[in-house]
Amino acid sequence: MAYAAFRSIGAYTPEKILSNEELSTMVETSDEWITKRTGIKERRIAAENEFTSDLGMKAARKALDRSGIALSDIDMIVCATISPDYFCMPSTATIISTKLGLKNATAFDISAACTGFVYALSIAKAFIESGMKKNVLIIGAEKLSAITDYSDRGTCILFGDGAGSAVISATEDKNEAIIDIHTGADGEYADLLMTPNGGSGSAHDSLGAEAGSCFMQMKGNETFKVAVRTLTKDVKEILADNNLTGEDIVHFVPHQANLRIIKAVGDALKMKEEQVVLTVAKYGNTSGASIPMAINDVYEAGDLKAGELMLLDAFGGGLTWGSALVPFSPKVS
Ligand code: UT7
Numbered sequence: 001m002a003y004a005a006f007r008s009i010g011a012y013t014p015e016k017i018l019s020n021e022e023l024s025t026m027v028e029t030s031d032e033w034i035t036k037r038t039g040i041k042e043r044r045i046a047a048e049n050e051f052t053s054d055l056g057m058k059a060a061r062k063a064l065d066r067s068g069i070a071l072s073d074i075d076m077i078v079c080a081t082i083s084p085d086y087f088c089m090p091s092t093a094t095i096i097s098t099k100l101g102l103k104n105a106t107a108f109d110i111s112a113a114c115t116g117f118v119y120a121l122s123i124a125k126a127f128i129e130s131g132m133k134k135n136v137l138i139i140g141a142e143k144l145s146a147i148t149d150y151s152d153r154g155t156c157i158l159f160g161d162g163a164g165s166a167v168i169s170a171t172e173d174k175n176e177a178i179i180d181i182h183t184g185a186d187g188e189y190a191d192l193l194m195t196p197n198g199g200s201g202s203a204h205d206s207l208g209a210e211a212g213s214c215f216m217q218m219k220g221n222e223t224f225k226v227a228v229r230t231l232t233k234d235v236k237e238i239l240a241d242n243n244l245t246g247e248d249i250v251h252f253v254p255h256q257a258n259l260r261i262i263k264a265v266g267d268a269l270k271m272k273e274e275q276v277v278l279t280v281a282k283y284g285n286t287s288g289a290s291i292p293m294a295i296n297d298v299y300e301a302g303d304l305k306a307g308e309l310m311l312l313d314a315f316g317g318g319l320t321w322g323s324a325l326v327p328f329s330p331k332v333s
Contacts, residue, residue, distance in 0.1 A: 002170040003177030004128040004136075005329040006121075007069065009304075010062025011164040011296035012055050013283065014046040020157070027153040034157045039259020043160025043284030046143045051085045053095040055163035056141030059292070060100060067167035068331040069135050071100060074167075076136045077107040078123050080116025080288035082317070083143045084109055087198070087214075096139060106133070113193070114255045114316025115183065116140050116288030117164070118324050121312075122181040124168040139165040140288035147195060149215040158257070159216070160284035164292020169331070175307075176329035182238050183322040189226060193218045193317035216317075227261050227315045232268045234323045235313050242325060246270055250308040251298055255315055256280040256290040265313070287316065304328050 019042045020031035034040055046055060056079055064071055079093035086092075093107035112119040117140035124136035141163035150156045171177065196202060198214045231254060239245060246252075252275045254262050259280050266276045279294045286293055291312050298304045305328070312324040 002128055002131055002172070003174055004125040004168050005171040005176040006178060006326045007167040007169050007329060007331050008063045008067035009164065009166050009292060009295045009299050010059050010064070010066060011162065011293045012058035012062070013162045013293070014044045014050060014055065016045045016047065017042050018045045018160070023157055026150055027156060029153045029157055037260070038158060039280050040158065040284045041281045044162055045145045046161040050143070052081055052083050052141045052143045053085050053092045053099060055143065055161065056092060056096045056139045056165065057099040059141065059163035059165040060096060060137055060139050063137065063165040063167050067169070069167055069169055071102055073135050074102060074137050075105050076124070076127060076133045077102070077105055077139065078120040078136065079109045079139045079141060080112060080120045081109055081141050082111060082113050082116070082287055083147050092141065093139070112288070112316065112320045113318055114257065114285070114287045114290060115314040115318070115320040115322045116316070117291045118181065118312055118314045118322030119183055119320070121168065121178070121324055121326070122183050122322070125178050125181060128168065128170045135167065135169045137165060137167055139163060140290070140292050142287045142289045144287060147214045147216055154220050155216055155218050158285045160286050162283055162286040162289045162293050164289050164296055166292055171329070176327065179325035179327070180238055180242050181322065181324040182234060183320070185318045185320045187318065189319040191219070192223045192226065192319065224258065224261060226319065227257065228264045230319070230321045231261070231265045231313050231315050234321050235265070235269055235311065238323045238325060244325070246275070248309060249275055249311045251275065251277055251304065251310045252313070253277045253291055253294050253310055254313045256283065256294055257285045257315070306330050306332070
C-alpha cells in the first residue's frame with residue numbers, strides 16, 4: 001500500500017509590513033488594544049499587482065526546491081484559498097500551475113477558509129493512498145487584504161497576506177506516513193464568519209461587481225468562543241484515536257488567529273511553551289496560509305528535523321475545522 005509523506009515546506013511573505021501603529025491611523029484602535037486582545041504586532045500586505053497566485057507560486061517553488069521531487073513529477077496541485085485571483089474561474093491552482101511551468105497536472109482550488117491547508121492535506125493523502133496520484137503540491141495562499149474592509153476595526157486588525165506550500169508524495173515506508181487527519185464542518189454557524197455579498201446566494205444581483213461586495217464580516221467574540229472549544233476537542237480526539245498524548249508532539253502548529261485562542265487551547269491541552277509554534281505576532285491571521293507559513297518558520301529556523309511529529313490544528317469560516325498528525329519526512333537521497 002502507498003502511504004502519503006510530508007516531504008517539504010516553503011512559504012512566501014510579501015515585503016510590505018502593515019503595523020498596528022499604521023492601522024491606528026486608519027480606524028479607531030491602538031497598538032496596545034491589538035497587542036493585548038490578539039497578540040498581533042504587524043501583518044504583511046501584498047503589492048497591488050501581486051495576486052494570490054503569485055504568493056502561492058513563490059511558496060510552491062520553495063517547497064519544490066526543498067522536496068527533491070522534479071516539477072514534472074507533480075501530478076496534482078490543490079490550492080486552499082478564500083481570496084482567489086478570480087471569482088469562480090479559472091482556479092488559482094491552475095494559474096499557479098502555469099506560472100510554475102507545469103503542464104497537464106490536475107489542479108483545483110478548495111474553499112475551507114482557515115482550515116483550508118488541513119483539508120488540502122487530507123485530499124492529497126486520500127489521492128496518494130488510493131494510488132490515483134503520486135506527488136501532490138498543496139498550497140495555502142491568501143491575499144486577504146483584497147477582501148478586508150479597512151474601515152471595520154473588528155476585522156482589519158486581524159488579517160494579513162501570505163502563502164505556504166508543501167509537497168506530499170507516495171512512500172512505501174509507514175514510518176514516514178501522515179498518521180491521521182480529522183476534518184469536519186457545521187454550516188449552522190455560517191453567519192459567524194462570512195463574505196455575505198457578491199455570490200449567487202446574496203441579495204445583490206451584481207455578482208461581486210461592486211467594490212466591497214466580497215469583504216469579510218465576523219462576529220468576533222462568538223467566533224472566539226467556538227474556536228477555543230472546537231480546536232481543543234479536535235486535538236483531544238485525534239490524539240486519543242491514535243493512542244498518543246500531547247507529550248508525543250514535537251511541534252504543535254495551531255491556526256494563527258489570535259494569541260489568546262492559541263494560549264487557551266495550548267493550556268487546555270497542557271502543551272509546553274516550546275511545543276507551540278507562534279507566528280501570529282508578525283503575520284496576523286493569514287487564513288489557509290497560516291499553518292504552512294508557521295511550519296516554514298520552524299523549518300527556516302533549523303528547528304524542524306526529520307521524523308519529528310507535528311500536530312496541526314485549524315478552525316475557520318464555514319464553520320470548518322481539522323487536525324492532522326504529521327511526521328516531517330524529507331526525502332533522503
Ligand atoms: O480565523 C478564523 C477564526 N477567527 C477567529 O478565531 C477570530 C476570533 N475573534 C477574535 O480574535 C476576537 O474576538 C477579536 C480580536 C476580533 C475581538 O476581541 P474581543 O476580546 O472578542 O473583543 P469584543 O469583540 O468583545 O469587543 C470588546 C470591545 C468592544 O467595545 P465595547 O462594546 O466594550 O465598548 C469593541 O467595540 O472592544 C471594541 N473593539 C475594539 N477596540 C479597539 C473591537 N475591535 C477593536 C479594535 N480596537 N480593533
